[in-house]
Amino acid sequence: MSKEHNNSTAITPLFSAEAIENRIREIGKAISVDFAFATSASPLLLIVVLKGAFIFAADLVRTITIPCTVDFIHASSYGSGKISSGNVTIKHNLAIEGRHILLVEDIIDTGLTIQQIEAELMTMKPASISICTLLDKPETRKHPVVARYRGFIVPNAFIVGYGIDFNEQYRGLPALGKLDS
């Protein structure tokens, strides 16, 4: 990733495309081992949290070697800036009763978004829910959620790239970086 993405905003590189690819391969292996009991009659269900996790999920699903299916849920907590609104809007059209669920998220920050998604999905009687996040910011956690799988731990900074945005920008950057303020 170039340091200067455009003329006004600097991005400090954190994880290269190659580092991300290698880490995802490890996570995909771990998931495939842990859910080795999945069958084509009873596949693991990946629920991808849109929009930020779309690239992560696309790469992750190609490293998973057990039967799995993919569906999506839309969550938004940020308005137009860097401060979480504390108000999570969740939209989905899922039927998950009896399914083993892997929630695929981009970043866990305060934990509010994933906690609310998990609470909503739990009412739909899945067999289990596990969380897989590309990035974890444990320093800023306010709601006690634990990811079974996490790619990288990051400091309390604003991260962009590899699907993750600031005001809908930077999702297409192949690597992850910190938006300098």
Ligand code: IMP
């Ligand atoms: P939480 O509800 O505070 O855990 O925030 C989770 C959501 O906020 C994530 O799914 C992201 O979409 C967004 N978010 C949190 N931190 C960042 C960041 O550093 N960059 C971009 N989006 C972020």
Ligand code: MG
């Ligand atoms: Mg998100």
